[in-house]
Amino acid sequence: MSVRLGILALLAEEDMYGARLRAEFEARTGGTWPLNIGQVYTTLTRLERDGLVEQASGPDDEGRITYALTDTGRAEVDGWWFTPVDRSSTPRDELVIKLALSVTAVGVDVTRVVQAQRTATLRHLRDLTTLKRSATTESGTDLAWLLVLDNLVFSAEAEVRWLDHVESTLARYSTLPRCTPAAVVGHDSDRTQVRR
Structure with missing residues (x-):
C-alpha cells in the first residue's frame, strides 16, 4: 500500500x-x-x-x-x-524468486523447499483464521480490520494452492533435465515482458 x-x-x-x-x-x-x-x-x-x-x-x-x-x-x-490499483507491474515476491532460483540451483531439494513453505503458510493461515474468529465475535466488529484479515486469509489460501501446483509441476517434469542458468538466459524474449 x-x-x-x-x-x-x-x-x-x-x-x-x-x-x-x-x-x-x-x-x-x-x-x-x-x-x-x-x-x-x-x-x-x-x-x-x-x-x-x-x-x-x-x-x-x-x-x-x-x-x-x-x-x-x-x-x-x-x-x-x-482509480483501480495498477496490477500490471509485477512486484518482487521472495517466495517466487526463491523457487524460481531453486529449480535451477544444483543440489537444492526443491520439493523440501516447497514443503517447508507450505507448512509455514498453513501455520500462518491457522493464526489468521483464529484472529478472524476473535475479530468477529467481539462486540462492535472493526470492519476495516476484518477486511484486512480476509485479504490476508485469501492470500495465504492462494499461496497454498500455488505451492500445490508447484509440487505437481515438479512431479510432472521430474524426468526432464533441469535447465542451467546459462541455458535460460535469452531463451524466451516474451518472459522479459512479464518481469518488468
Missing part, C-alpha cells in the same frame, strides 16, 4: 501531526503494516514539497506540527479512491 496515499486519505478526514497519523494508519489496518515514524515524517516532507499538504499549525508545546491537505492534495485523494 502506498503510505503516501494512506497519509493523504487520513488527512482528508482531519488535520493531524505525524505520530497521530502513524497511530491512525496502524489502528485502521490492524497493525498489519507498521510504519516507522521516520517514514511518516519523510513522507510528510515530500507531500509538503509536492504541494499536497501544508502545515496547519506551528509546533505545539510538545513540538508537534499539524498538517492539513491542500486543495491539490484533496483532489489527489478523491482521484485515488476510484
Whole structure:
C-alpha cells in the first residue's frame, strides 16, 4: 500500500501531526503494516514539497506540527479512491524468486523447499483464521480490520494452492533435465515482458 496515499486519505478526514497519523494508519489496518515514524515524517516532507499538504499549525508545546491537505492534495485523494490499483507491474515476491532460483540451483531439494513453505503458510493461515474468529465475535466488529484479515486469509489460501501446483509441476517434469542458468538466459524474449 502506498503510505503516501494512506497519509493523504487520513488527512482528508482531519488535520493531524505525524505520530497521530502513524497511530491512525496502524489502528485502521490492524497493525498489519507498521510504519516507522521516520517514514511518516519523510513522507510528510515530500507531500509538503509536492504541494499536497501544508502545515496547519506551528509546533505545539510538545513540538508537534499539524498538517492539513491542500486543495491539490484533496483532489489527489478523491482521484485515488476510484482509480483501480495498477496490477500490471509485477512486484518482487521472495517466495517466487526463491523457487524460481531453486529449480535451477544444483543440489537444492526443491520439493523440501516447497514443503517447508507450505507448512509455514498453513501455520500462518491457522493464526489468521483464529484472529478472524476473535475479530468477529467481539462486540462492535472493526470492519476495516476484518477486511484486512480476509485479504490476508485469501492470500495465504492462494499461496497454498500455488505451492500445490508447484509440487505437481515438479512431479510432472521430474524426468526432464533441469535447465542451467546459462541455458535460460535469452531463451524466451516474451518472459522479459512479464518481469518488468
